Amino acid sequence: MNGTITGISGPTVSADLVGVRLYEQVQVGHAGLIGEVVRLEPQRAVIQVYEETRGLAVGEPVTATGEALMVRLGPGLLGGMFDGLQRPLPALVARDGPFLQAGGGLFPLDLTRRWHLTPCLAPGAAVAPGQILGTVAEGPIQHQILAAAAGTIKALDGGDFTVEAPIGRLADGTLLHLWQPWPARRPRPCRRRLPVTAPLITGQRCIDLLFPLVKGGTAIFPGGFGTGKTVLEQAIAKFADVDVVVYVGCGERGNEMADLLDEFMALRDPWRGGALLERTIVIANTSNMPVAAREASIYTAVTLAEYYRDMGLQVLLLADSISRWAEALREISSSLEEMPGEEGYPTYLGSRLAAYFERAGVVETCGGGRGSLSMLLSVSPPGGDLTEPVTQACLRAAGAFFMLDAGLAHRRHFPAINWQQSYSLYAQEAVGFFSDRAADWGGLRQRCRELLRQEEALREIAEIVGPEGLQEPDRLLLASVGRIRDEFLSQNAYSDEAFSPPEATAACLRGILADHDRGVAGLAGEAAGATTGGGP
Amino acid sequence: MKLMEASYATLRAVRAPLLLLEEIAGARIGEAVRVVAPDGSEQAGEVLRIDSGTVLVQLFGETAGLDLPTTRVIFSDRVRRAPLAPGCVGRIFDGSFRPLDGLPPYLPERWAPVSGRPLNPTARARPEEFIETGYSAIDGLNTLVKGQKLPLFTCAGLPAREVVAGILSQAQLAGGGAFVVVFVALGLTHQEANFYRRVLDNMAGGFVAFLNLADQAVVERLLAPRFGLTVAEYLAFERGLDVLVLVTDMVNYCDALREVAAAREELPGRRGYPGYLYSDLASLYERAGRIRGRPGSVTLLPVVTMPEDDITHPIPDLTGYITEGQLVLSRDLHQRGIFPPLDVLPSLSRLMQHGIGAGRTRADHRAIANGLYRCYARGRELRRLEAIVGRDGMLAGDRRLLDFADRFEAAFIAQSERRSVAATLDAGAALLREFGEEGK
Incomplete structure (x- = not known):
């Protein structure tokens, strides 16, 4: 289907294209910019263009591709870095130089690399979508090649293949490949959803003890600028006990992405060995890259994450930041002249976000395995004001909330997680799981929370009467909680203690509490001595 | 496709700073146009929106004196471009790249679109080379590195320009050599502009200045920083120079953006600024950086005067979300006579980690x-x-x-x-x- 451009306003293009379907992918202009049909009108299609439209002229051609916006899934994704439309960024540097050009897509997977396939099924076997055809070794993991269509296997060969070469075919003639496409906006199916059964160990003492996460759970952490969102997110990306990490830099800084790549290349995966980058997929849509692609980037990322989940792996998706996604949605909505909801965001912001969060969870995969997808999303509330619509919409859907506090950040207390306001709905399950690693986990958690609560009340009094006016036991409490804050809750992301395994976390707190108890006992002894008229 | 300029006299409406034209064939989005007023004077403009033959144009200059029947609009068939050549160093231009120093325009080596192209994140080199500014509050606690974008947040009445002048005249690169300064003045008073002129004249590495003063065309302020950054990218990545881009004051830039958005009857966001303020600011700030395997760097130092001393105001707020930290001046320190009145607690340099330590500054x-x-x-x-x-x-x-x-x-x-x-x-x-x- 072909047509021509009749109007352009920012990233929105209208064309006299008839017979296309909603959300069909189109190529726009002589440069072949990628776009998606977002509205159909009589004799007119409105197209959201995912690339820079500057210089595009009325009268240039528009071609429909017949398929939706697709993510290409196959071996070779791990260690890769893609833009929001899954174009391989390193290959683009090789082709176009350091600056990104509009148009000219590239296949995301390396077409020259050969993979050794070990088939799991023999000819004659019936397959259903999602069933395992065979495996290839991709870095540290066994990459399962999943069937894309149902049928009976006519041929399936082992050996070395490129992703393009057919590895076999079905009885109906459908060729089988190492890769398959999947529409980014449609969740990948599973047999059924399962309850959560394992903790997600982040290695961050404050999170693991006070606000623990589980595999398959979701968490958000809102915080103003300079509260350490990105540092915390990257620390979790480094140390979380998962098989695969998908990291989306959504509308964030380019230098941070460069930094992340450098660091992940140098660091080792603390759980499996190997370079950290080998378990990571990076989607980078920095703030100066086209806005519409930013909106698509989180869907590209979650589809990649689901693909690895479907191999029975534990996957963690980190997005920094979901506010930039929401702003992109707002920009697109306003260029479509939709009626705005709160603060100009479209009225469907909440439902889109909730649907997105629902793509997390523990599932029984179509192949019969058991995989999980956990999500950690940062939120950048304007002015640090958490009453804004994006934070509020996220709060309704997420299972854990870490509030990053500008006051703590100014004192260089990192991670600046406010222990009064944050919460985790997974605490009950997670404490049980962590107790396997440290038997007194629940008790430590209880005491830590209690001391923090007492200190909060006491500090208000101390502000009025001054520390001199406090009783000895109260001063001891302030000192002990001071140690909890400095030695336990704050954790330097750039030192040896950047990762704290649960045993070390428990031991650290246990030590502080033991000192506190000795102090309390000492004071009680003095008091007893005083009432009985002096010591020996 | 058109191959040359096309002139139209089909102006249907003027609503400053926007013009509405009809019966235009083959216009491009972002196309550079020239608007010729009845008295023969010319202004620069740019295509904002196209709907069939109807075209909305944004004017960078003054709308006064335009009429509907005889005003002509000339479409260039290209997006706005900047002339690039080493000869730009030492020159002073207005916000539309016209020489202000009385010298003739230089011969361009080539032309480049002013909106630039995003730098591929994998092509970026991590900024980690220390810049010694001579101020302890910066060097010691909020270290600046080459390729960083670090804004200065100030309040009305604080000596921001003295602090900036200090950085310009004192800064030394770790590997020796001097900065080329690209100075972009947006809505500055003549007095302030003269102050900066004196500082720039003493720069060892030379400078390029784009001056839009307080009494000059407001919408031109959207253009001047793009010219400045295009020149900066050229000097840095093609000529291998270390460039420091100073833009002051970003509040005037954002106000110009708001003015255009309001004229387009767009839905206003916080404080009336458009919802795309973040993306728009990012399209400027993100042009700072370094490229793997190439010499040269673009370091960006925008000045933001926080309205009502409020750091949560949308302009400093969104700036802080994009830049790699911020330097904050404090009214309290200033009132107590401390210079530079840099408050180190809300200040931050996100790239400090890699710029300091043994081999860069000192191990301790x-x-x-x-x-x-x-x-x-x-x-x-x-x-x-x-x-x-x-x-x-x-x-x-x-x-x-x-x-x-x-x-x-x-x-x-x-x-x-x-x-x-x-x-x-x-x-x-x-x-x-x-x-x-x-x-x-």
């Missing part, structure tokens, strides 16, 4: 910086307590930290002459020693 840099921060932050917190309970009601240790905060401001932040980073670190270490806080 991090430890000293952490120690100073810790003590000063606690001292500052205790000042609030002191205001309530009085100094006598406080513990001896707390009183010592109060003294530390005072000494830190007087002996470390305040300075009358340039300090090398070694002198900065020595001063910091001496302060920690004096209060028995070293090595903690």
